[in-house]
Amino acid sequence: MNRNKNQHKQTGWLFLPMRCAVLLITATLTFSACGRPDISGDVKSLTAANPSLTASANTLTTTSAPLAATNTGLTNPTTDRGARVRSMQLVTTTTGWVLTDKRILWTTSGGREWAFMTLPQEILPTMVANIFFLDVSQGWIVVMPSPTTSAGQTTIKVLRTHDGGKHWLTSTVSDKQAEVEAVSGNAFIDFIDLQHGWIMLPSLSSSNFSIGSLFRTEDGGTSWSEVAAPSGDAVRFTSPSDGWAINRPRQQLYATHDGGQHWQPQVPLTTSGVIGQPTYDLPTFTNTTDGFLPVTITRQGQTAVAIYVTHDGGQSWSTATAITLPVPVESGVHIPTAVTDANTWIVAPPDGKIHRTKDAGAHWQEQPTSSPLEGISAFSFATTTEGWAQRFNGQCAQAKTHCSIETEVLKTSDGGQTWTSALSITTPN
Numbered sequence: 001m002n003r004n005k006n007q008h009k010q011t012g013w014l015f016l017p018m019r020c021a022v023l024l025i026t027a028t029l030t031f032s033a034c035g036r037p038d039i040s041g042d043v044k045s046l047t048a049a050n051p052s053l054t055a056s057a058n059t060l061t062t063t064s065a066p067l068a069a070t071n072t073g074l075t076n077p078t079t080d081r082g083a084r085v086r087s088m089q090l091v092t093t094t095t096g097w098v099l100t101d102k103r104i105l106w107t108t109s110g111g112r113e114w115a116f117m118t119l120p121q122e123i124l125p126t127m128v129a130n131i132f133f134l135d136v137s138q139g140w141i142v143v144m145p146s147p148t149t150s151a152g153q154t155t156i157k158v159l160r161t162h163d164g165g166k167h168w169l170t171s172t173v174s175d176k177q178a179e180v181e182a183v184s185g186n187a188f189i190d191f192i193d194l195q196h197g198w199i200m201l202p203s204l205s206s207s208n209f210s211i212g213s214l215f216r217t218e219d220g221g222t223s224w225s226e227v228a229a230p231s232g233d234a235v236r237f238t239s240p241s242d243g244w245a246i247n248r249p250r251q252q253l254y255a256t257h258d259g260g261q262h263w264q265p266q267v268p269l270t271t272s273g274v275i276g277q278p279t280y281d282l283p284t285f286t287n288t289t290d291g292f293l294p295v296t297i298t299r300q301g302q303t304a305v306a307i308y309v310t311h312d313g314g315q316s317w318s319t320a321t322a323i324t325l326p327v328p329v330e331s332g333v334h335i336p337t338a339v340t341d342a343n344t345w346i347v348a349p350p351d352g353k354i355h356r357t358k359d360a361g362a363h364w365q366e367q368p369t370s371s372p373l374e375g376i377s378a379f380s381f382a383t384t385t386e387g388w389a390q391r392f393n394g395q396c397a398q399a400k401t402h403c404s405i406e407t408e409v410l411k412t413s414d415g416g417q418t419w420t421s422a423l424s425i426t427t428p429n
């Protein structure tokens with residue numbers, strides 16, 4: 001499986017706000033094709049425009065001797081009450097991790113059994129902002145300062161392992177007092193190989209803004225340099241030079257071709273001059289030239305998810321397909337998608353009825369499930385067939401009382417046709 005396609009496993013690294021949805025049980029299953037909306041022909045290409053964002057200089061290098069840590073004991077995460085699933089990644093067909101409020105869970109059996117990863121003693125689970133594993137051995141963890149850290153001694157660090165978490169090395173990403181105090185506590189990580197990686201640190205701001213600091217490493221995480229940040233949202237790179245970023249409040253897509261030193265907005269052009277309001281996802285590339293860009297478009301009471309394709313590394317995009325959602329969503333709402341290969345794409349609208357195409361959008365089918373899978377927020381696919389989905393589900397035993405929130409990791413072994421639960425944690429609300 002090409003590394004570019006699996007960079008983020010379809011936004012599995014995003015820390016998304018918890019959304020509650022009432023689980024609807026149905027006894028009938030539908031299997032239908034979805035037509036293409038009339039707005040799919042409005043957006044034909046995306047090209048770079050407008051002035052670029054320029055990087056500032058800041059390089060930090062701090063390393064220490066390996067810190068011992070081991071994967072210990074099997075645990076039953078379903079009884080881990082009071083926690084919630086924050087992020088997840090299926091690294092291989094059998095190996096993956098899940099970050100909860102209380103611990104890092106690790107599986108080598110595809111989710112049938114779980115162990116918990118013990119971090120160095122001074123690192124509390126609540127300090128972990130995000131995790132990324134390139135393979136079963138090579139991984140990185142962003143660590144925020146402890147709330148008890150004295151003023152003037154705060155640092156944002158990265159732990160890195162070369163043996164699956166048995167030992168860790170540490171380096172400093174930022175020790176700027178103002179910068180550390182401004183971060184939201186979340187982070188986004190992307191590595192394309194053992195040397196080149198990026199960390200986005202979102203800053204605290206209102207929902208109308210997305211601000212952050214972006215750092216780059218060219219030595220596997222030993223040292224980090226600050227580059228330009230077009231937003232505080234996730235980034236995805238396809239090479240040491242080429243990368244993509246989104247700014248959700250501005251509903252804007254950016255591209256860089258110098259590793260993050262400069263970013264250019266990608267502006268949609270249309271044949272009629274009028275389009276709906278776009279909400280961009282990060283593109284997925286199956287190789288250095290062929291990529292797929294999901295865009296949710298809302299216009300005149302309709303919502304569609306369009307998939308754009310590029311065959312020149314993102315210099316230009318054209319519409320491949322668009323699927324109209326049966327229930328429209330508000331402008332700016334992110335619809336989770338997954339591109340598992342050049343022809344197989346998955347869309348998970350809020351109504352829980354997953355749609356899937358196996359022929360690059362020529363036909364869409366509603367996947368039969370035992371019940372609607374409402375509340376899916378992210379996908380992570382290791383191969384075309386093996387994948388995970390992160391899901392939030394709110395339930396109340398009575399009207400607005402005795403409520404609970406279930407966070408769940410679903411798994412599929414047939415490319416998203418069927419889903420079963422790999423991990424479920426219930427939190428009283």
